[in-house]
Amino acid sequence: MARHRHLSRRQRIVRRNRIILACTSTILLIAIIVIISIAVRERNSKSTNNKETENSVTNTQTNESTDNVTNTDRENISSTEASSEETTAAYKVTSKGFKIEEIDGITYVDGVLIANKTYSLPGTFVPTDPDQPVTEERSIKCLDKTLMSAWNTMHKDASAKGLNLYISSGYRSYNYQVTVYNTYVRTDGVAKADTYSSRPGHSEHQTGLCFDLNTIEDSFQYTDEGKWVNDNCYKYGFCIRFPKGKDQYTGYQYESWHLRYVGVDLATKLYNNGDWLSLEEFFGITSEYPN
DSSP: OOOOOOOOHHHHHHHHHHHHHHHHHHHHHHHHHHHHHHHHHHHHHHHHHHHHHHHHHHHHHHHHHHHHHHHHHHHHHHHHHHHHHHHHHHTTBOTTSOBEEEETTEEEETTEEEOSSSSOOOTTOOOSSBSSOOOSSEESSSSBHHHHHHHHHHHHHHHHTTOOOOEEEOEEOHHHHHHHHHHHHHHHOHHHHTTTSOOTTOOGGGGTSEEEESOOSGGGGGSHHHHHHHHHGGGGTEEEEEOTTOHHHHSSOOEEEEEEEOOHHHHHHHHGGGSOOOHHHHHTOOOOOOO
């Protein structure tokens, strides 16, 4: 049978202090572990947040970079397209921005057929919508159908005012113009003839869209008929094709008797409140022979 050992008072105090120290150490160790755990957790949390922030910034920068690249590419593409359009436009528009088209060798500016020193007609060209079939080399009957309708109205109104207007020269074929031009050249020489007569293929008379009235003399402008035509022909869709003082644009001297049908809207713009504009200066085109 074991005997109980009795501890002295000193021994009991030592034992108690050891127990207290052990408990205190344990508690302190637990506290340290908790503190370290919390610190580690906070550090991981901050690290995660920083990474997310960095990723967010990186993504944002990447997106911005991508957007910048995209925008740059778009700007480059737009610039390239604009450059291409400008290059193309240089061959398709006039100096004033009107579209130039060439169809079957015939030039149209903003839909208006042009025949002058710069733009010629094929030798085989005849009026495309004549009032009467083209059967002659020279005729006052086979002009454009719309022109003839406008002319009939203008002629009627002029007659009502006691004015005597008539067409003295209308359609002329390419071959007929050869004869006309060469005759003037033999008389006055090329330089002089070019100021009042068109070379074959460059004459508006071949289009069937113009005519000469009454007499091809400068005196026509001073007659009652000439004055009325100058002030009123635009109301019917006609323009003074070679206005006074516009030789530098048209390449021809003033012809008060030569009317061209262009429609009321354009004719009104060309009338310019009495200060006639030529087709050349209105559209921004030239009228110069290549040689």
